[in-house]
Amino acid sequence: MLDLTVIPATNATLPEVRQNLHLIDGEFTPSRARPGTSTATHEVPGQARDGVSWSERLSPSHGTVVSRSEIGTIQDAEAAIAAARKAFDDGRWSQLSGKARAAVLLKVADLIEANTDRMALLETLESGKPITQSRGEISGAADLWRYAASLARTLHGDSHNSLGSDMLAVVLKEPIGVVSIITPWNFPFWILSQKLPFALAAGCTCVVKPSELTPSTTVILGELLQEAGLPNGVVNIVLGYGQPVGATLASHPKVDMVTFTGSTAVGRGIAAAASTTLKKVALELGGKNPQVIFPDADLEAAADAVTFGVYFNVGQCCNSGSRIIVHEDIAEAFTARVVALSRQVAFGDPLDPATQVGAIVSREHGAKIDAYVTAAVKAGATVALGGKPLDVPGLTPQFYEPTIVTNVTPDMAIAREEVFGPVLTVLTFRTLEEALHLVNDADYGLSAGVWSENIHTCLTFARAAQAGTVWTNTWMDGFPEVTFGGVKQSGLGREIGRQGLDEFMEIKSLVMRIGRTRAPWVRPR
Ligand code: NAD
Numbered sequence: 010m011l012d013l014t015v016i017p018a019t020n021a022t023l024p025e026v027r028q029n030l031h032l033i034d035g036e037f038t039p040s041r042a043r044p045g046t047s048t049a050t051h052e053v054p055g056q057a058r059d060g061v062s063w064s065e066r067l068s069p070s071h072g073t074v075v076s077r078s079e080i081g082t083i084q085d086a087e088a089a090i091a092a093a094r095k096a097f098d099d100g101r102w103s104q105l106s107g108k109a110r111a112a113v114l115l116k117v118a119d120l121i122e123a124n125t126d127r128m129a130l131l132e133t134l135e136s137g138k139p140i141t142q143s144r145g146e147i148s149g150a151a152d153l154w155r156y157a158a159s160l161a162r163t164l165h166g167d168s169h170n171s172l173g174s175d176m177l178a179v180v181l182k183e184p185i186g187v188v189s190i191i192t193p194w195n196f197p198f199w200i201l202s203q204k205l206p207f208a209l210a211a212g213c214t215c216v217v218k219p220s221e222l223t224p225s226t227t228v229i230l231g232e233l234l235q236e237a238g239l240p241n242g243v244v245n246i247v248l249g250y251g252q253p254v255g256a257t258l259a260s261h262p263k264v265d266m267v268t269f270t271g272s273t274a275v276g277r278g279i280a281a282a283a284s285t286t287l288k289k290v291a292l293e294l295g296g297k298n299p300q301v302i303f304p305d306a307d308l309e310a311a312a313d314a315v316t317f318g319v320y321f322n323v324g325q326c327c328n329s330g331s332r333i334i335v336h337e338d339i340a341e342a343f344t345a346r347v348v349a350l351s352r353q354v355a356f357g358d359p360l361d362p363a364t365q366v367g368a369i370v371s372r373e374h375g376a377k378i379d380a381y382v383t384a385a386v387k388a389g390a391t392v393a394l395g396g397k398p399l400d401v402p403g404l405t406p407q408f409y410e411p412t413i414v415t416n417v418t419p420d421m422a423i424a425r426e427e428v429f430g431p432v433l434t435v436l437t438f439r440t441l442e443e444a445l446h447l448v449n450d451a452d453y454g455l456s457a458g459v460w461s462e463n464i465h466t467c468l469t470f471a472r473a474a475q476a477g478t479v480w481t482n483t484w485m486d487g488f489p490e491v492t493f494g495g496v497k498q499s500g501l502g503r504e505i506g507r508q509g510l511d512e513f514m515e516i517k518s519l520v521m522r523i524g525r526t527r528a529p530w531v532r533p534r
Pocket of ligand 1: 191192193194195196200218219220221249250251252254255256259270271272273275276278279293294295296326327427429455495499500
């Protein structure tokens with residue numbers, strides 16, 4: 010008997026199937042595709058209807074059709090890029106004052122809040138995440154829009170007033186231009202809001218491609234942008250797959266920058282595609298994020314945070330705390346405590362407000378998670394909890410048990426690769442140096458954490474850990490003000506915070522002479 014906390018199907022009434030169209034130059038247009046030109050190969054195949062190709066998204070938890078979305082073509086992507094290019098070049102957005110841009114962003118924030126419930130429901134049905142979490146992500150995203158609005162009003166460059174009495178230089182910040190934004194399925198609206206309002210605050214125009222699995226909240230945002238009075242063409246949305254839509258957005262010569270969140274493998278391809286025109290690239294990629302637990306820590310708080318870190322978003326989270334490195338003296342007791350807490354975490358129907366952990370995004374992904382656990386056991390690891398698909402009465406079989414794997418060695422795939430599921434691996438250490446070696450001997454460097462009551466231990470760890478974010482005595486706390494991003498193969502560039510805005514800006518130095526003091530270079534003959 011596993012003795013887990015499982016929430017069976019609620020009998021909630023599901024909404025009608027939503028239809029999603031591209032947003033190009035201010036209009037929700039039918040696809041420019043000719044019938045039968047779709048290259049879709051996804052598990053839910055495209056269907057040609059009325060001369061347009063559509064994909065259907067089935068709810069991972071309920072198995073019913075949630076939305077039907079156009080499948081974009083190269084022509085759609087090119088039309089969207091042309092609209093964004095024109096909107097940027099004629100200055101309808103880039104030349105507005107920061108105050109005027111901020112006013113639109115603030116209106117969007119209000120509209121997001123007013124539409125939270127209907128957006129959250131679609132986010133939950135398309136992604137499988139719990140409804141309370143979706144509500145938190147959507148209303149929390151409104152705060153990202155508000156923070157970006159504050160940055161739009163405080164944008165400034167730099168000045169050099171000590172170059173001599175006849176010289177003055179200023180460093181101007183200008184919007185970089187047309188930005189392609191490509192987002193994943195795990196936090197569809199939140200990740201979009203880590204990018205789009207900051208690009209808009211900078212004065213850029215954008216083409217957005219959401220994941221084919223979770224397009225609806227992005228399209229609803231398109232409606233809200235129009236309601237807020239954003240000029241046509243400033244934000245365009247093209248639905249569809251990585252090929253050809255994402256690839257066109259990443260390589261097109263009229264695009265100045267591409268910002269991408271997703272897997273490291275696709276990120277590498279995007280950097281290569283962008284290199285042909287040397288456009289700027291920002292990448293938020295995967296992670297294999299360690300938490301190191303010392304015996305002097307508040308072990309109860311640490312165990313709770315570890316439990317949260319591994320199961321949040323059913324582990325499908327770039328910041329998932331998927332490996333812990335525990336001091337040998339406490340490893341057994343600490344693991345037992347995390348196992349006990351794991352049994353109390355409510356897995357089940359995402360539509361029940363009591364649910365804390367929902368469904369796996371797709372059947373294929375569930376199989377991938379299971380394969381990691383099976384391979385680890387074959388290599389000598391022990392499953393201390395879970396380790397197989399979870400049956401939730403009345404719902405699609407797309408859930409996975411809370412899983413804890415011990416007797417793991419650092420060379421195992423489960424200890425090094427991103428499992429992207431509710432699977433915790435436990436490693437042990439004796440000295441700080443040994444722990445740091447385990448932390449840094451990794452391809453990824455997104456985030457890391459340390460638990461200790463000793464400030465010297467925490468600060469030594471924080472300085473030495475190769476990660477974009479280090480948490481001490483907490484996990485996954487984030488703020489719009491505090492920038493986020495990865496080192497090593499976790500990515501390039503930063504999002505949110507003032508640095509997140511700077512990513513969307515180009516720098517121009519303006520050097521001025523005061524008076525006619527310039528000595529001629531050409532000597533008179
Ligand atoms: P993915 O890389 O498969 O897809 C991400 C997006 O890229 C989707 O919109 C997809 O359609 C598009 N895409 C696919 N192939 C493309 C191509 N050739 N050219 C252009 N676009 C293409 O990732 P996913 O499965 O949607 O998301 C999971 C991954 O995202 C995980 O690896 C996770 O760690 C990572 N992630 C990272 C962060 C972060 O901030 N670091 C946040 C969330 C997710």
